[in-house]
Amino acid sequence: MTYSSGSLIQATDYNGFVSTTSGGNVNATWNTTYGQTALATVSAGGTVTATQWATLNSTIGSMATHQGTTITSRTSPVVGNIISVLANVATDISSCYTNRFNAASVGAQYTAWTGTASKTTSTGSGGASWTITFTDTVSFANATAASSFFGAGGYLQVQFGKSSTGTVADTEWNTFIGAAGAGGVVAAKVILTSDAAAKTIVGTSYNGTYKTGGTGTPTTLATTIGYNQLTGTPQTIYKQFDAGAAYSGNYVQINASQTAGVITLTTTWYDAGDANPGSTAVISGGTATTGISFGTAPTTIVTAYPPETTNISSSWGTFSIASTVA
Numbered sequence: 001m002t003y004s005s006g007s008l009i010q011a012t013d014y015n016g017f018v019s020t021t022s023g024g025n026v027n028a029t030w031n032t033t034y035g036q037t038a039l040a041t042v043s044a045g046g047t048v049t050a051t052q053w054a055t056l057n058s059t060i061g062s063m064a065t066h067q068g069t070t071i072t073s074r075t076s077p078v079v080g081n082i083i084s085v086l087a088n089v090a091t092d093i094s095s096c097y098t099n100r101f102n103a104a105s106v107g108a109q110y111t112a113w114t115g116t117a118s119k120t121t122s123t124g125s126g127g128a129s130w131t132i133t134f135t136d137t138v139s140f141a142n143a144t145a146a147s148s149f150f151g152a153g154g155y156l157q158v159q160f161g162k163s164s165t166g167t168v169a170d171t172e173w174n175t176f177i178g179a180a181g182a183g184g185v186v187a188a189k190v191i192l193t194s195d196a197a198a199k200t201i202v203g204t205s206y207n208g209t210y211k212t213g214g215t216g217t218p219t220t221l222a223t224t225i226g227y228n229q230l231t232g233t234p235q236t237i238y239k240q241f242d243a244g245a246a247y248s249g250n251y252v253q254i255n256a257s258q259t260a261g262v263i264t265l266t267t268t269w270y271d272a273g274d275a276n277p278g279s280t281a282v283i284s285g286g287t288a289t290t291g292i293s294f295g296t297a298p299t300t301i302v303t304a305y306p307p308e309t310t311n312i313s314s315s316w317g318t319f320s321i322a323s324t325v326a
Contacts, residue, residue, distance in 0.1 A: 011042040017056060017089055024094040026056065029063055033100045034307075035148025035315030050077040060089070063096040066152070066311040068104030068200070071095065101199035103153025103307060110304040111291045113321035118289045118297040124169070124282035129273035133326050134300035138263040140319045146261035149316035150194035150227040152307035153201050158190040158238075158254060158265060159301050161294035164286030169271070173283050176242045176250065177269075177298070188214025190238045190254060192265075195226040209237040216243050220253075230258035234266060247272075267300040300325075 012020075018039045019027040031038035039059060042048055054077055064071045071092040117134065124130040138156060140146035162177040164170055189212050193199065196208040204212075207223040220239040229235075234255035242250040249272030257264050274281045286296030292303060302321055306314075 011044055011046050011048060014048045014052065014056070015041040017093060021090070021093075023097050024090060025097075026059055026063070026093055029093075029097050029100045030059055033148075033151040034063075034066075034312050035144065035151070036312055053077045056089075060092055060096060062311045063100075064092065066104065066308065067096060067099045067102040069095050069099045069102065099199075101151065101153070101194050101197055103199075103201045105308045105310075106153055106155075106202055107306040107308050109157075109292075110306060110319075110321070113291075113302060113323050115323040116288070116325050117301045117323040118287075118295055118299040119285060119325050120288050120295075120297045121285040122282055123285070123298065124271065124280070127274040127276070127279055127281050130271050130281060132269040132298055134267040134269075135324045135326075136265045136267070136300070136302035137322045138265070138302065138304065138319060139322070140261035141317050143258075143261040145316045145319070146227065146258070146263065149306060149319070152312055152316070153194070154307045154316070155194070155201065155206075155305050156192040156263070156265070157303050157305065158192075158267065159292075159303070160188065160252065160267075161289060161299040161301070162283075162286075162297065163294075164284040164296040164298070166284040167280055167282050169274070169281050169283045172242065172244055172247050173250075173271075173298070175244070176247070177252070188212070192237065192256065192263075193226045195228040196224045197226075211238065216240060219251075225256070227258065227263070230256055230263065232257055232259045234264070249273075265302055269298060269300075 017025060018041050019025045027038045030036045039056060060071065072088040119132050123132055140149060160177045163174055191210045193206045193208060193210065199206050208226040209222045211218060211221055218238055218240040220236050222237040225235055225237050234257040237254050237256045239251055239253040241248055251270050253268045255266045271281050283298065288297055289295045289299045289301060304321065
């Protein structure tokens with residue numbers, strides 16, 4: 001590029017910053033990743049105005065603030081004045097592209113899921129094995145809207161709950177899932193982020209799928225799978241077995257898929273059964289969960305943290321979360 005102090009600012013220089021330099025251009029982050037309105041280029045041989053430079057500069061600033069990326073301090077050009085070279089433009093744009101999946105802040109937690117997320121009746125029969133299947137469907141208007149949501153720092157959060165009592169198996173499952181104490185996935189949250197790439201969201205480092213809280217070590221935690229790696233075929237993003245020696249065949253597993261901006265999370269609670277004569281693998285139902293206020297019944301809820309909308313607009317629009325259990 002010819003862009004340097006003392007030289008004329010050409011349309012090709014400006015267009016490179018806006019959209020034509022591979023990776024290191026504003027629209028690769030601002031439009032493609034965040035879904036914001038793309039900055040227009042200048043026709044070959046055309047004049048680059050102070051207004052266009054000011055818009056480019058302010059957009060870089062918005063991206064950097066959204067991400068928490070440090071960039072060069074500079075003043076935007078003013079209409080009517082001579083336009084001076086803005087220092088380190090290419091470097092700052094490249095830094096914003098490298099950090100495009102970072103987010104210094106996010107919006108308020110979305111908890112308005114609908115449907116049924118709790119199994120309020122008992123599960124199992126005698127010592128036989130059983131399965132509870134929770135299905136959560138997160139629907140955006142289209143794939144572009146979903147991509148913008150995740151690309152701008154939004155994420156989905158899966159939580160488990162159970163505290164109902166009455167059977168021997170309840171005690172173990174409460175330890176594994178609920179609020180009874182250590183030994184399982186107590187208070188765990190499984191988070192699906194935008195991409196397998198490393199990123200920082202509100203000060204926490206993520207890769208793909210992430211688990212926070214609880215105890216024990218998942219057999220599967222798909223740090224190489226974020227929203228961008230989902231396909232129409234379900235993939236296991238999380239699986240953890242019960243740490244109790246007598247119950248090591250029991251597990252919780254989350255499979256995820258995505259088609260046209262509709263993400264399906266299928267969570268399986270599996271009990272391998274109890275072979276001891278006279279024992280039971282049955283667990284109790286209980287009270288249902290509302291929003292994020294957990295009842296006592298076996299529950300899986302999915303909520304969302306959308307991107308912030310101070311530095312970027314809500315290009316992802318509205319979305320919904322619908323839950324069923326079987």
